[in-house]
Amino acid sequence: MDINLKVKKNLQIRAFYLFFIIASIQLGVGIIGAPKLIYLESLQDSWISILIAFIYIVAVVITMFFILNQYENADIYGIQVDIFGKWIGKFLGTIYIVHFGIALLSVLITYIEVIRVYIFPMMSNFVMGFLLLCLVVYGVLGGLRVIVGVCTVFFLLSHWIVFLLIQPSTRMDITHLQPMFVSPISDLLSGAHISAYTFMGFEILFLVYPFIQNKKKAKLPALLATGWTTLFLLLITIITIGYFSYQQIERREWVLLSLIKVQNFTFVERFDYIVVAEWMMIIVPNMLLLMWGITYGMKRLYKVPQKVTLYSVAVIMSFACIYFDEHYRIQSTIDASANYGFWLVYVYPFLLLPIVLIKKKWIKKKEEKSNAK
Amino acid sequence: MKKTFTSKKGNIFPLKIDELDKILKARFETNPDLSFTTYEKNNKKIAVFFIAYQVESEKIDNFLLEPILMKNIEWTNHSILNEIPLNGGKKVETLEDILKDILIGAVFIYIEGEDSIIAYLLSKKEKRSLQQSETESLVLGPKIGFTESMVTNLNIVRWTIRSEDLVLEQYLIGKREPREVRLIYMKSIANEVDVNTMRQRLQELEIDVIDDASVLMQYIEDSSITIFPQFLTTELPDRFSYNINRGRLGILVENSPTAIITPTTFFSFFESTEDLYMRWNIGTFLRGLRYLSFFMSTFLTPLYVAAVTFHYEIIPTPLLINLGESRSSVPFPPILEALFLELMIELLRESGARLPTKVGQTIGIVGGVVVGTAAVEAGITSNVLIIFVALSALASFTTPNYLMGTTARIIRFPMILLGGFLGLIGIMFGACFLIIHLLRLTSLGRPYLSPLYPLVPKDFNKVLFRLPNEYQNERFRSYRPKDLIRFGKKKAKNKKDIDE
Numbered sequence: 001m002d003i004n005l006k007v008k009k010n011l012q013i014r015a016f017y018l019f020f021i022i023a024s025i026q027l028g029v030g031i032i033g034a035p036k037l038i039y040l041e042s043l044q045d046s047w048i049s050i051l052i053a054f055i056y057i058v059a060v061v062i063t064m065f066f067i068l069n070q071y072e073n074a075d076i077y078g079i080q081v082d083i084f085g086k087w088i089g090k091f092l093g094t095i096y097i098v099h100f101g102i103a104l105l106s107v108l109i110t111y112i113e114v115i116r117v118y119i120f121p122m123m124s125n126f127v128m129g130f131l132l133l134c135l136v137v138y139g140v141l142g143g144l145r146v147i148v149g150v151c152t153v154f155f156l157l158s159h160w161i162v163f164l165l166i167q168p169s170t171r172m173d174i175t176h177l178q179p180m181f182v183s184p185i186s187d188l189l190s191g192a193h194i195s196a197y198t199f200m201g202f203e204i205l206f207l208v209y210p211f212i213q214n215k216k217k218a219k220l221p222a223l224l225a226t227g228w229t230t231l232f233l234l235l236i237t238i239i240t241i242g243y244f245s246y247q248q249i250e251r252r253e254w255v256l257l258s259l260i261k262v263q264n265f266t267f268v269e270r271f272d273y274i275v276v277a278e279w280m281m282i283i284v285p286n287m288l289l290l291m292w293g294i295t296y297g298m299k300r301l302y303k304v305p306q307k308v309t310l311y312s313v314a315v316i317m318s319f320a321c322i323y324f325d326e327h328y329r330i331q332s333t334i335d336a337s338a339n340y341g342f343w344l345v346y347v348y349p350f351l352l353l354p355i356v357l358i359k360k361k362w363i364k365k366k367e368e369k370s371n372a373k
Numbered sequence: 374m375k376k377t378f379t380s381k382k383g384n385i386f387p388l389k390i391d392e393l394d395k396i397l398k399a400r401f402e403t404n405p406d407l408s409f410t411t412y413e414k415n416n417k418k419i420a421v422f423f424i425a426y427q428v429e430s431e432k433i434d435n436f437l438l439e440p441i442l443m444k445n446i447e448w449t450n451h452s453i454l455n456e457i458p459l460n461g462g463k464k465v466e467t468l469e470d471i472l473k474d475i476l477i478g479a480v481f482i483y484i485e486g487e488d489s490i491i492a493y494l495l496s497k498k499e500k501r502s503l504q505q506s507e508t509e510s511l512v513l514g515p516k517i518g519f520t521e522s523m524v525t526n527l528n529i530v531r532w533t534i535r536s537e538d539l540v541l542e543q544y545l546i547g548k549r550e551p552r553e554v555r556l557i558y559m560k561s562i563a564n565e566v567d568v569n570t571m572r573q574r575l576q577e578l579e580i581d582v583i584d585d586a587s588v589l590m591q592y593i594e595d596s597s598i599t600i601f602p603q604f605l606t607t608e609l610p611d612r613f614s615y616n617i618n619r620g621r622l623g624i625l626v627e628n629s630p631t632a633i634i635t636p637t638t639f640f641s642f643f644e645s646t647e648d649l650y651m652r653w654n655i656g657t658f659l660r661g662l663r664y665l666s667f668f669m670s671t672f673l674t675p676l677y678v679a680a681v682t683f684h685y686e687i688i689p690t691p692l693l694i695n696l697g698e699s700r701s702s703v704p705f706p707p708i709l710e711a712l713f714l715e716l717m718i719e720l721l722r723e724s725g726a727r728l729p730t731k732v733g734q735t736i737g738i739v740g741g742v743v744v745g746t747a748a749v750e751a752g753i754t755s756n757v758l759i760i761f762v763a764l765s766a767l768a769s770f771t772t773p774n775y776l777m778g779t780t781a782r783i784i785r786f787p788m789i790l791l792g793g794f795l796g797l798i799g800i801m802f803g804a805c806f807l808i809i810h811l812l813r814l815t816s817l818g819r820p821y822l823s824p825l826y827p828l829v830p831k832d833f834n835k836v837l838f839r840l841p842n843e844y845q846n847e848r849f850r851s852y853r854p855k856d857l858i859r860f861g862k863k864k865a866k867n868k869k870d871i872d873e
Contacts, residue, residue, distance in 0.1 A: 014827075115798060119683070131795075131802050135809065142813040149812040149826040156825070157808075270686045277797035284805055 001086075001300065003078035004071060005210040013208075015217040017148050022202050022225035024151040024285040027232065029110040030198035032254040032279070035237040039249055042191030044176060045183040046237050049191030054230040056192065056346065057199055061222055063349045064202075068209045070356050076206035077300040083352075083359055090301050096203075097297040099337075099344050103200065104290040105317060106337040108132060109324040111283050114254065118276045129321030132280075132287065133314045139288045140295065140310050144211055147292055151285040158281040162232075164271050165239055167263040172242030196346060197338035198233060202226060203345045204289050207296060384466040386488045390420045393483060397422065400472065412441075417448045418485040427478035429497045432459070437480065437493065450487050457493075464489040498522060503529075506608035506630075508775050513650040515611040523553055523627040530557060530625070533614040538562070542572070546589070549581040553627040554589065562620040564853045567636060567817055571622050586629035595815045600783060602776040603816040605634040605641055612646050620854030622817075636817035636852060638824070640836040642777035643667065648839060657838040664837075666768035670781045673765045674711050675792035675800050677758065681707040683796035699755040708793025710754050714762040715785065717744065722766070823851035 038046045071079060076096060081089030112128045139150055183191075205222060212218050240255045243262075252258050261272040268274070294313055295306040324330050385396075394409055401407040409422040419441065423433070436459050440446060446456050454462050465471055466489050471481060478496025503525070506518030519526050527541065538560045545551040554575060558568060574593040583589045587606060594603045607613055608630050616634045617623050624633040643663045648656035680687050681696065688696060703710060721740040725733040741763075749756045765785065772778035784807070791799030814821035824832035829850050834840040846862050848854045 017828075119796065119798060128798075135802065135805050138806065138813075139809045142809070146809070146812050149820075149822065150809055152826045152828055153808055153812065153822065154805075264689070266689060267692065268687055269689045270684075273684050273687050273797060277801040280798070280801045280805055284809075 001078070001081055003082045004073045005075060005078065007073070007211050011144060011211060012213040013145065013148050013211055015212050015214045016221045017152060018205070018208070018212065018218055019221035019225045019228075020152040020155050021148060021204065021208060021289065022222055023228050024155050024282070025201035025204050025289045026199055026226065026229040027282055028198075028201065028286045029107050029114070029279075029283065030200075031229075031233055031236065032114065032256045034195055034198040034233060035240040036249050036252060036255045037194045038191045038237060039241060041194055042183045042187045043246075044178065044241055045181060045188060046191055046241065047234055048181075048183075049188050050195055050230060050234050050237060052188060053192040053195045053199060054226065057202070057226050057230075058223060060346055060349055061202060061205070061226060062219075063353050064205055065219055065222075067349065067353055067356050068206070069215075070360055073210045075210050075300070076203075077297055079352075079356065083355055093297060093301045095344065096206075097294050097301070099203075099341055100290045100293040100297070101313070102333065102337045103341065104287055104294070104313075105320060105324070106330075106334045107283060107286055107290070108317060109321060109330050109333060111279065112321060113327065113330055114257075114276055114279070117253075118257065119273060125321040125325050126318060129318045132283070133318050135284050136287045136291050137310060137314050139284070140291050141307075144208070144292060147285070147288045150288055154281040154285050158278060161260070161275055161278060162235075164260045164263045164275065165235065168243045168259050169239050171262070172239060174242060176242050176245070177238065193342070195233065196342050197334065199226070199229060200338075200341050200345055201286070201289075204293060207293050384488065385468050386466060386483075386490060387486050390418050390483065390485050393420060396468065414442070414448070419448060420483045420485075421480065422475075422483075423480040423495075424475055424478070427476070427497060428480055428495045432495050433480055437482070441482070448484050450484060450489060450491055453482065453484070453491060459493050459495070461494050463492055465492045466490070498524075500525060509607060509609050509612070509773065511609070511611075511645070511647050511650075513647055515609070517610060518608045519610060519613075519625075519630040519632055521628050521630055523555070523625065526625050526630075526632075527555065529610045530613065530623075533610050534559075534617055539617075544575050546575065546578055547580060547582045552583055554583075555625045557617060557623040557625065559617055559620065562618070562848070562854050562856050563622060564620065564855060567622060567819075567852070570817055571624075571635065583626065586624065586626040586631040586633055589624070589626055590633050595817065599810065599814060600780050601639070601811070601814060601821070602642070602774070602780065603635075603637065603814065603821065605637045605774060606631045606776060607634060607774075608632070609646070615646050615649070619848050620852055620856075636819040637821075638816065638819075638836070638851060639811055639821050640824075642774045643772060644836075645773040653839040653841050660838065663771050663773070666771040667777075667781050670765040670769035670778075671784050671788060672800065672804075673761050673768075674715065674758075674785060675788040675803075676797075677761050678707045678711045678789055679792035679796045679800055682793055696755075696757055699757045702752040703755050704752070706793070707758075708789065710758055711762070711789050711793070712786075714748075714754055714758060715789065717748075718762055718766045719782070819852065824849075827851075 035046070038049055042049045067079065068074070071082075074082070077089075077093040080092045083089065084092060108129060109125075111132070112123075112125055115128060116123050116125075139147055142149075202222070202225075209215070209218070236256055236259070240249065240259055243259060244252075244255065249255055257272045257275060260275050261270060263271050291310065291313065295309040298304040298309040299306050324333060390411055394411075397407060397409060404424075406425050407422060408425050409420065412419045412421070421433075421438070437457060440457055441448075441453065444456075446452055450464065454464075465474065465481070471490065471492075474492055474494070475481065477494070478498070479492045479494050482491045482493075500522040501520055503517050503520060505516045509518075510516075517529065519529065530541075531539070536559065540556075540558055540560050542556040544554040544556065546554050556568075556571060556575065571593075578589075578592055580592060583592070590602075590604050590606065591597065596603065605616070607616075613623055613632050613634065621637075622635050624635070626633075643660060645659075645663075648660055651659065681700065685693055685696075700707075705713075717740070721737060724740070725737055728736060745759055745763075748754045749759060766782070769778045769782045772781065788800060788803050791803045793799075795802065808822075811822050812820075812826060820827055823829060824836055831847065832850050834844065835849055839845070843862070846859050847857055848859055850857065
């Protein structure tokens with residue numbers, strides 16, 4: 001297995017697309033329910049939790065860049081094999097693939113659940129999952145460039161949702177956010193920990209990095225993207241806290257949709273229906289990138305053709321949808337994805353960095369020695 | 374048979390005139406129009422042959438036969454070529470060349486004993502006069518349209534683009550019936566990779582006959598499965614020259630009034646040269662209107678069907694009462710109702726296109742007004758839906774390109790089905806699928822959805838809206854022209870305060 005990748009020129013993407021890639025994979029189903037979960041932990045100081053999470057994420061992203069820059073043009077699959085050897089490296093790579101798989105499943109079934117709760121209570125999970133996976137298969141068949149295109153276009157086409165928050169924001173009660181700074185540090189930290197699931201996804205950077213044309217400019221768009229999602233979550237959380245009371249938030253599963261319901265015009269009401277449908281444009285890039293991560297990982301680690309993995313994962317997923325039709329099963333999948341992902345995404349890079357640095361130094365010393373001889 | 378001349382290549386001359394006559398008669402057995410005449414003078418024989426209606430017989434009589442027979446011209450190839458007052462005379466040697474030229478109106482003179490034959494191209498071609506294009510019409514700007522004659526079209530192109538940079542490469546495509554195809558571009562602007570790709574596609578095309586430019590287009594397009602046209606077609610020379618001047622490639626085909634323009638993006642189908650002739654702000658409005666109407670013609674009826682079938686909560690109560698009243702007497706589900714009306718509109722359009730103009734208008738009135746009103750009164754459809762269907766049909770005709778308008782109308786049908794079965798989710802699924810599909814398409818290898826993806830914000834002012842002309846000093850970056858700058862930017866004006 002090659003550690004460094006040679007990417008053809010027509011497959012490369014410019015660095016600023018990293019903004020769209022990371023922003024669209026971070027914004028997903030999590031953000032619909034995240035404000036409530038964070039609020040239950042750190043109450044009116046939720047915004048501090050989100051900022052803490054943001055600072056932590058910036059640190060993680062910079063660490064990831066450090067690791068990646070130690071190599072010429074490598075992705076995480078190659079780096080792990082280089083450092084831990086063939087067997088452990090491939091095992092760790094497989095953990096990444098499984099992580100993407102669980103994340104994909106959790107996104108898929110959560111969205112189907114939202115549709116079933118809001119629009120079609122009798123909708124079959126299989127049909128809905130099949131339709132969504134059709135889109136995913138069709139998109140992934142186009143390759144990374146098309147996936148990035150989907151991210152970009154859907155990002156531009158879905159952000160009008162922000163304007164639906166104007167009406168609720170004018171009816172906010174600012175006293176809900178007061179008094180400030182009352183939650184203890186432990187609550188703030190657990191609030192930040194809760195928001196980890198929503199913010200997850202930027203680990204895709206480990207995979208797409210070799211495809212970037214001008215790597216020197218890659219840091220800014222990546223950090224801007226995390227900043228954008230943080231801003232988005234911050235806005236929603238503050239408006240939620242200002243608009244609803246504690247009891248109201250506690251009773252609702254997806255506060256963002258309840259919030260959007262407020263907006264109405266003379267020709268259209270109940271924007272929550274439209275937003276649930278529109279949310280597909282936010283989900284699809286998410287699933288495309290995760291699916292691409294799986295297929296690409298299988299190709300890198302086990303030399304399985306991407307098409308084979310794509311079709312088989314799609315079939316498995318659409319049948320898995322049938323099983324995940326009860327709320328507690330879905331919730332346990334999300335929890336599993338969040339817990340498992342937390343260690344992989346937020347902790348593992350910090351462990352990997354010193355090992356990479358030590359190995360690089362060791363190799364350098366070895367080379368110097370051999371040169372001296 | 375002594376010899377088989379038919380398969381023989383190379384020079385068949387010299388031979389006896391009788392033999393020549395036999396060969397030609399054998400080839401033109403079923404063709405009674407070959408005129409083969411032999412003249413004799415001073416013991417020398419001369420044969421003149423051509424296809425009667427393909428040539429200008431007056432010219433033959435006055436400038437060819439008269440000098441040869443009346444004047445004292447020595448009957449040799451050399452002196453005839455020298456002294457006959459006609460241009461374009463040439464010597465031909467092989468049977469293949471004779472057969473090729475005689476079909477396009479050549480006159481041949483053979484002097485017995487010479488080792489080659491003289492040909493004059495005196496073709497007569499019936500053609501219609503220049504007219505306004507019927508499929509594309511403009512309010513402002515030049516009205517002239519291309520015709521079926523290649524010579525006329527080339528003439529128009531040369532007059533509209535009077536530049537030495539203009540290249541008109543010639544290709545003969547079609548094995549059984551070769552037709553002239555011209556690849557036209559500006560040498561100093563057009564992207565070389567594009568030119569090479571196009572050349573290769575034209576050269577490698579193996580086909581017996583190309584029926585029309587639109588057929589050629591389908592053979593050389595990037596994807597043949599998709600419903601979206603990837604090359605632009607136009608009958609307007611001004612649209613053609615506008616695109617050539619911006620660095621795109623054009624293709625003209627003999628016997629076709631349609632010109633092909635490539636590479637294109639999805640958005641170039643909504644560009645009209647009229648946007649340029651109007652002021653920039655009005656141009657922006659018109660272009661926005663066209664995008665809106667594409668959206669409307671694709672999604673309006675499906676959204677109505679979805680909302681009425683599944684999501685009546687979306688519609689505010691006062692509006693819902695109106696809708697309910699109009700739908701109260703309709704026995705069908707909305708999806709059937711919508712499909713029925715859409716089908717009716719398509720029938721009207723198709724019959725209007727096939728019938729002569731005068732009858733077509735009558736049919737339009739009968740179909741639109743009479744059947745529409747009757748359908749509502751009979752309680753088959755609701756009048757609100759008629760408004761939506763008529764609006765979306767109207768909207769589809771605002772697209773400056775007929776192909777794209779048709780595409781928009783066809784996409785509507787699967788969308789209605791999706792909206793009727795899966796509501797808003799179905800429509801969203803359709804929209805997502807459509808966008809992913811557009812992202813996967815290319816035109817001559819260039820991304821179809823550029824400048825939206827790859828994101829080129831500097832091209833937005835040519836595609837999505839327009840800016841005052843002094844800011845339009847660059848060509849499309851998406852097509853990577855050789856020369857990006859159209860003209861130098863004006864110097865920034867000194868900022869002046871009021872009353873200075």
